[in-house]
Amino acid sequence: MTDHSIRGKTVLIAGGAKNLGGLLARDLAAQGAKAVVVHYNTGATKLAADETVAAIKAAGAQGFAFQADLTTAGAMEKLFADTIAAVGRPDIAINTVGKVVKKPFVEITEAEYDEATAVNSKSAFFFLKEAGKHVSDNGKICTLVTSLLGAYTPFYAAYAGTKAPVEHFTRAASKEFGERGISVTAIGPGPMDTPFFYPAEGKDAQEYHKTAAALSPFSKTGLTDIEDIVPFIRFLVSDGWWMTGQTILVNGGYTTK
Template identity: 35%
Template sequence: MSMQFKGKTALVTGSSRGIGRAIAERLAEGGAAVVINYLENESRAREVVDGIKARGGSAIAIQADMASPADIRRLFDEAEAAFERPDIVVANAATAVIKSIVDCTEEDYDRVFDTNTKGVFFVLQEAARRVRDGGHIVVTSTGGTKMFFGQTSLYLGSKGAVEQFVRVLSRELGPRNITVNAISPGFTDTELLPDRDRAVAAGMSPFDRIGSPQEVAEVAAFLASDAARWVSGQNVGAGGGVF
């Protein structure tokens, strides 16, 4: 395995499971010291950390709620105290409410936008302040913003906003040679994809299958690497040809 991240530090939000975990593990495999962020499940986060260490890598787990700007600042403070300033930040934490617009409540709206939009905004703000010059920032969006689905207004609306944050921040951080990009996964084999939807999702891809978190992580790792130093302000699809 190439050690293109050797000597680098990475912080990945929402990385105790799913795509975030795969991204964190991929960066660790490449030599990065990785901060695993989790909201509630400490044992799952510890499992990720232990697995990285068992393979000779370096990682720590830090609990923080991405809906809380104060928690986000604390996360960066603790990460910096452990590993110094980050070279890579991946804003991955997200939540979803699947309901029609007429059934969504104000509580639903606040829950989704507090984590997916406000949370990402303040993660990007801290990343902009702390990432080393020449570093890389990656935001996980979704291929759903390029498609038409019912009952996803809150989730897709929250993700559409962060895609614009990426475009703006790429301009602001260009003078420091920091790249800022979004990655948009398609249908991926995580616990968030209901069993009832998997066959239909697979049939939408020319590969006739859904993707793995590790395949999405490879694209994220590219965007977090110096090989992508001439790529910024982009939304890169990782959807197996679905969109």
């Protein structure tokens, strides 16, 4: 019988230095992962990455951090190659990378669109490609998207629009990788209480989002808390392996499909 537990597994987390990715790295180490590799984007995040690696090691797992701008196929190939050189083939690969753009449609520049596409779509595509090549048989792959994929709203054309292709990537990858026992999912949190949320939203929008979910009164911030997302990802990359090809919105009733 295939072991779908996290214990003894090797994990790679793109965007794993801080916020949701950092908490997830710590959690999976505490769940008994053998090794957790965290990716971080720039030198500005190195300190957070080092702190997360220290926490991983304190939990009894091997911990490594690699820096890369994952908007090129070559950089993604190198990240997986570095991971394999350090700890072997990953059993679990999770991509939390994303970039929020909130602007009126007619004000979005070509440069902003290109950057959103590179971060939200292109990097997700090549993460799935490399994961499909290198994740162990019976492995798990999960990508973070956004609950805005279920919303009817203005101003997020470049953000939700460049995350939307990941739904299709997930379906295709799950069908192709399934013959090796690999499950592939995407999870779409609601607006999260992280430093990425506040710069993109004005005060009025912040207050709206804090009351928009059906369960907002029961959240400590009114928003989606990263502590509420981690258990869902943990489940999808372990006992929830029978779920594949799906995009799941986890947002306390903020929006649905």
